[in-house]
Amino acid sequence: MSPRVVFPNKVLPYLLVAPQLAITLIFFYWPASQAVYQSTLREDPFGLNSKFVWFDNFKRVLSDPGYLNSLQVTAVFSVSTAFVSMAVALLLAVMADKVIKGRGLYRTLMIWPYAVAPAIAGMLWLFLFSPSIGSLAIGLRSLGIRWDPLLNGTDAMILVVSAAAWKQISYNFLFFVAGLQAIPKALIEAAAIDGARETKRFWTIIFPLLAPTTFFLLVVNTVYALFDTFGIIHAVTGGGPGRSTETLVYKVYSDGALNQLMGVSAAQSVILMVIVIALTAVQFRYVERKVHYG
Amino acid sequence: MATVDLKDVRKVYAGGVEAVKGVSIAIPDKALCVLVGPSGCGKSTLLRMIAGLETISSGEVSIDGKVVNTVGPTERDIAMVFQNYALYPHMKVYDNMAYGLRNRGTPKDEIDRRVRDTAKTLELAHLLDRRPRELSGGQRQRVAMGRAIVRNPKVFLFDEPLSNLDAKLRGQMRVEIKNLQRSLGVTSVYVTHDQLEAMTLADVLVVMNGGLVEQAGAPLDIYEKPASTFVASFIGAPPMNLIALAGNALPEGTKLVSPVPPSAATLGFRPEDVELADAAHDAADGMDLEAQVEAVEPVGAESFLYSATGGGRIVVRVPGRAIAQPGDRLRVLVPADKLHWFDQAGKRVG
Ligand SMILES: Nc1ncnc2c1ncn2[C@@H]1O[C@H](COP(=O)(O)OP(=O)(O)OP(=O)(O)O)[C@@H](O)[C@H]1O
Numbered sequence: 001m002s003p004r005v006v007f008p009n010k011v012l013p014y015l016l017v018a019p020q021l022a023i024t025l026i027f028f029y030w031p032a033s034q035a036v037y038q039s040t041l042r043e044d045p046f047g048l049n050s051k052f053v054w055f056d057n058f059k060r061v062l063s064d065p066g067y068l069n070s071l072q073v074t075a076v077f078s079v080s081t082a083f084v085s086m087a088v089a090l091l092l093a094v095m096a097d098k099v100i101k102g103r104g105l106y107r108t109l110m111i112w113p114y115a116v117a118p119a120i121a122g123m124l125w126l127f128l129f130s131p132s133i134g135s136l137a138i139g140l141r142s143l144g145i146r147w148d149p150l151l152n153g154t155d156a157m158i159l160v161v162s163a164a165a166w167k168q169i170s171y172n173f174l175f176f177v178a179g180l181q182a183i184p185k186a187l188i189e190a191a192a193i194d195g196a197r198e199t200k201r202f203w204t205i206i207f208p209l210l211a212p213t214t215f216f217l218l219v220v221n222t223v224y225a226l227f228d229t230f231g232i233i234h235a236v237t238g239g240g241p242g243r244s245t246e247t248l249v250y251k252v253y254s255d256g257a258l259n260q261l262m263g264v265s266a267a268q269s270v271i272l273m274v275i276v277i278a279l280t281a282v283q284f285r286y287v288e289r290k291v292h293y294g
Numbered sequence: 295m296a297t298v299d300l301k302d303v304r305k306v307y308a309g310g311v312e313a314v315k316g317v318s319i320a321i322p323d324k325a326l327c328v329l330v331g332p333s334g335c336g337k338s339t340l341l342r343m344i345a346g347l348e349t350i351s352s353g354e355v356s357i358d359g360k361v362v363n364t365v366g367p368t369e370r371d372i373a374m375v376f377q378n379y380a381l382y383p384h385m386k387v388y389d390n391m392a393y394g395l396r397n398r399g400t401p402k403d404e405i406d407r408r409v410r411d412t413a414k415t416l417e418l419a420h421l422l423d424r425r426p427r428e429l430s431g432g433q434r435q436r437v438a439m440g441r442a443i444v445r446n447p448k449v450f451l452f453d454e455p456l457s458n459l460d461a462k463l464r465g466q467m468r469v470e471i472k473n474l475q476r477s478l479g480v481t482s483v484y485v486t487h488d489q490l491e492a493m494t495l496a497d498v499l500v501v502m503n504g505g506l507v508e509q510a511g512a513p514l515d516i517y518e519k520p521a522s523t524f525v526a527s528f529i530g531a532p533p534m535n536l537i538a539l540a541g542n543a544l545p546e547g548t549k550l551v552s553p554v555p556p557s558a559a560t561l562g563f564r565p566e567d568v569e570l571a572d573a574a575h576d577a578a579d580g581m582d583l584e585a586q587v588e589a590v591e592p593v594g595a596e597s598f599l600y601s602a603t604g605g606g607r608i609v610v611r612v613p614g615r616a617i618a619q620p621g622d623r624l625r626v627l628v629p630a631d632k633l634h635w636f637d638q639a640g641k642r643v644g
Pocket residue numbers: 307308309311312313331332333334335336337338339340487
């Protein structure tokens with residue numbers, strides 16, 4: 001552990017963290033507490049008056065088959081997105097590690113997608129895979145693969161997962177490249193001398209040593225898939241066809257903003273918040289234990 | 295079990311640096327060959343080429359008579375101890391040692407037996423369940439040794455394995471490595487820049503400089519007959535005294551009773567090959583030198599007198615306590631058979 005800084009002045013440390021605290025309070029705790037408060041209210045359709053209904057909204061949400069579907073969709077979507085984006089990024093990072101000529105260019109190009117806004121990324125993929133005009137969709141069709149994300153729920157899911165994962169690959173790539181560089185070359189050489197071939201070396205040395213990076217990215221990607229993918233789903237499928245790509249966050253939006261069910265929507269937000277807190281706690285408690293830092 | 299032969303081996307790195315410029319060495323079976331030389335002379339590069347970790351730009355490396363230029367490190371059946379040990383940080387000591395055996399498909403019970411045997415030899419038995427970061431530097435060094443030994447390879451390679459240890463532990467490990475190597479009878483190549491380590495460990499000593507072999511042979515032969523001024527000043531501590539001859543003229547205060555070989559440009563003598571004489575006594579042969587003591591360094595069993603002469607600074611080694619004080623004048627006699635002569639290029643003459 002690095003030595004602690006000791007401030008002679010008692011006020012200064014608080015002043016230094018104040019901006020961060022203020023931002024957290026205004027943009028997180030305040031809306032979060034608003035959501036908790038609102039989740040116990042029921043408004044009339046015109047928003048004129050509201051009444052306190054205890055946990056009624058939660059009961060309604062949890063008995064709604066649409067909500068349970070959305071839970072399942074979210075699980076499939078988040079796990080797939082996190083897995084695909086991390087796996088592809090890791091593969092690319094391992095390959096980038098071997099590139100000698102034009103290394104900088106390759107890395108720079110890899111980072112660009114991160115600068116694309118989620119909704120734009122969604123539109124790109126939507127166009128590429130649009131059944132009638134998308135160049136890649138036409139390619140798929142000429143290969144004899146039936147492709148229709150507008151009607152087929154699985155295709156739609158594949159499309160949003162691809163778009164969401166694609167967007168996150170750059171970020172993961174950067175971390176994996178850094179993680180790979182931090183592994184001493186002598187370890188890989190020692191393993192080679194110890195008779196381990198490339199694939200074996202990857203799974204027995206490199207992958208375990210990357211665990212801190214992978215764990216960190218797992219947390220980040222899960223949170224990303226849960227929350228930051230709204231724009232992509234909104235642009236690409238709008239939750240459809242049917243409700244096959246309606247994730248929890250999207251449902252909060254459609255119930256709250258579109259259907260004006262403020263209390264129900266707030267209850268969903270609160271549940272979502274609890275899920276994320278629980279997930280992160282679980283990740284830190286159980287997964288981190290298997291991670292070896294240095 | 296194996297011989298190692300290098301034939302005119304060269305290494306040019308991608309950037310154009312020529313690190314090894316044509317090295318030929320024949321290492322007999324069971325011998326311990328030490329590569330010694332100053333920093334950057336290409337020792338590690340050469341060792342890594344034997345290991346298969348660097349490509350060979352030209353020349354041949356053979357192990358057991360078989361050219362291995364294109365054989366990867368995985369198939370060479372060698373073991374290497376790295377300077378920083380390169381222990382796998384996520385594995386316990388046991389698994390660090392078992393890793394190489396597992397990769398080669400050794401049966402489980404044999405792995406267990408061999409790991410435990412080796413651990414016992416190296417006094418590591420109580421550490422098998424620890425991870426590398428829970429070990430001291432010396433213990434890590436032993437684990438690295440154990441990992442190499444347990445596989446019973448054809449060749450051991452060591453790249454400055456003791457340089458991270460303190461002086462005392464270094465001395466102990468030096469003896470231990472020598473004993474282990476001898477009892478296991480595994481051909482070894484050992485890189486160091488410490489001339490004491492080189493002298494004490496080597497069966498074959500190779501002194502390198504600037505990517506080339508300056509001299510190779512038995513350590514004492516090299517000590518007694520250094521092939522160049524470079525070797526003379528690199529091997530031996532304190533190093534050989536070298537006095538430049540300006541043309542045929544001797545520096546002031548120096549008398550030579552013996553003839554000077556025709557092409558000699560430098561003469562040298564070891565600090566211990568001198569006799570301190572009083573004024574009445576004359577040299578029968580060899581050299582007679584006047585010196586003034588500048589500093590005295592007592593190290594216990596002997597003392598070093600750093601002295602100024604007309605030909606530059608010299609060191610004289612005297613047993614026990616020094617009889618001289620800084621400022622004293624000395625007459626230093628060197629017998630003819632203890633004088634070394636070198637030509638203009640620094641090569642040995644005669
Ligand atoms: N990967 C590399 N690329 C380019 N040049 C290199 C590389 N590795 C080493 N060199 C150069 O090759 C020369 C020999 O290096 P080497 O590591 O073999 O020296 P060494 O004798 O082991 O030195 P030391 O005692 O400091 O370890 C040096 O000039 C070094 O700068």
